[in-house]
Amino acid sequence: MTLDFLGNLQRTHMCGDLRASNAHEHVVVMGWVNRRRDHGNLIFLDIRDRSGITQVVLDKELSPEAHAKAEAARSEYVVAAIGTVRRREAGLENPRMDTGEIEVVASEILLLNESKGLPFSPADEAIANEEVRLKYRYLDLRRVEMQKNFRLRHEVTRAVRNYLSDNGFLEIETPFMTRSTPEGARDYLVPSRVHPGHFYALPQSPQIFKQILMVSGFDKYFQIARCFRDEDLRADRQPEFTQIDLETTFPQQSLIFKFVEGFLTAAFKTAGIELKPPFVQMTYDEAIRNYGIDKPDMRLPAMVDLTATLTPELREALKIEQQLPVLGFVIPAAGVMSGTQKRSLVDEIRKFFGDCGLDYLDIARLKTNADFVPLAESIQNVFADALDEEWGLNPAGGEELMVVITPKLGTPAMWNFDPQWIYKKVGGLRLELAKKFADKHGLHNQTGTAADFKFCWVTDFPMYEWDEQAKVWQAAHHPFTSPHEDDIKAGRLTTDKGAVRALAYDIVLNGTELGSGSIRIHRKDVQAEIFRSLGMDEAEQKARFGFFLDALEYGTPPHGGIALGLDRIVMILAGASSLREVIAFPKTAKAIDLMVDAPTEVSDQQLRDLSLRTVTRT
């Protein structure tokens, strides 16, 4: 096959931009052959570029040479079509194409490049399996869906950049080759050639650097920052990912929230979604009590506390622990269930709880016993009140699945020293059943409006977590997170660690943690107190954070910030269920890049340069 040279030919239009108003214009479009429809003396080529697809017509009578080239063209050949835009005759338009009103009548075709037989066609509706997609990622990325995702990602990033820039933030880059920062994850290491046996670490986040930028007086910083964590992957976790990272001097929590709500609103607007800030705010405690989790999925009704409906006598009669909470929740529109379906559901619930003491209480069965009818009714009333206000649901309709969970006699008040475990357990069941009935209630489906996106802020996280194995209190966040000033003043750092609240906050979208931030400690005395309460002596402090503690001693202003996962934002906005759909060259669950085949072994020479030797671990 003889290929044509591009010469000085210039593209005049993008394929997707041609409209009826371009009729009679002489145009040059370039792109890939999406499909070829050969009718003998008449050939249609669908030419695709980033902007869309346009139909090019080749008529053997009008231009035999161009027709012959089109005959030779195959899927994904790169071509240039030179011709005239023609308004399609009535009846020949294709309303399903943006460019369906017109076609390009080609006088000339250039075959700029050919393509091997494809493992899969980017034009196909059926999607190949992920292994093949990732190996031939360049073909996968040609698909309209992927092009759309990356355009969205670009628009989101641009909106965030513009918003933060317009609000006084400076974009400053921090190093990729650095030393371990105090995040909890495993580091990716880079060996130093110049310093044998020494390693740089790739940043898990720019945390320390951005705090130092505050010490440096930059006042407001942001960065679209790549971060690296050497931990096992999930659908929503890749070893390298991108954070929208920001920090500001003299912050109030509310100020950070305002900035984040601002850039998210701007970002979602690029996708046609009008968010209405301010977002819902709740404390960690409220989140646990109402949703049983610190990242509430507010697309479904919250849990309902039914504790007040049970008198001590009723608890006695129903063999329910006296002091523990009784919780319930509703799965909307789960549908009327047969006896068999109901029994298997109850079995499933009991299996979910195992032998922790929690049990399903059947409202329908309560009603069969005159003694318990008032209880059943009052439970239903509590449900009705809760659902009527916010959700406009009527639990008496029979379509809603009402789940009531009671602690049986002997249920422990604490589980792993956690007094809130019942809330968490029931909250877990709520999410499980929400997933199970997702097809029925449809509340996880996107409708293309702001209602699809339920944001909330979770505040006042506990400062410490009890580590039962090590029998010590651990910092729940990185150790530069400031405690509430009230808790410091009240001396709780020493007397009541479990009650100390951190000035830390998460932003949550549809049950996914999008980001996490805090007001930092800027005073040396408070920092020392935190380290002391964590049982970290001065030598250890110095070894781990010495340079940073030094910096804090030279006039550190109050400061704080947040970081949001850009990939996750785009994923949810795109309605995708894996980060791989919004990361151009992602890695597999085993952290392999199937396209470039990384990681690989390296040459002996490379290892020698780095003073490294590999050994087989036994």
Place this chain on the structure above:
RNA sequence: GGGGACGUAGCUCAGUUGGUUAGAGCGCUGCCCUGUCACGGCAGAGGUCGCGGGUUCGAGCCCCGUCGUCCCCGCCA
């Protein structure tokens, strides 16, 4: 580290209780076709059933191991 699902043609999949020569759709190749847009018609090529071992007269199917992809737990403050 642990649990689960999957692996059959280039792609998406079917394949009966273990029984002859492993099928379909799409794609691909050739020929025909001037209004298709998932074009159509005719003909054709294409398979180490992921890999290794075992059971059996006989394995795509059963068993063991192994590799790969995906999902989850652990892990990721």
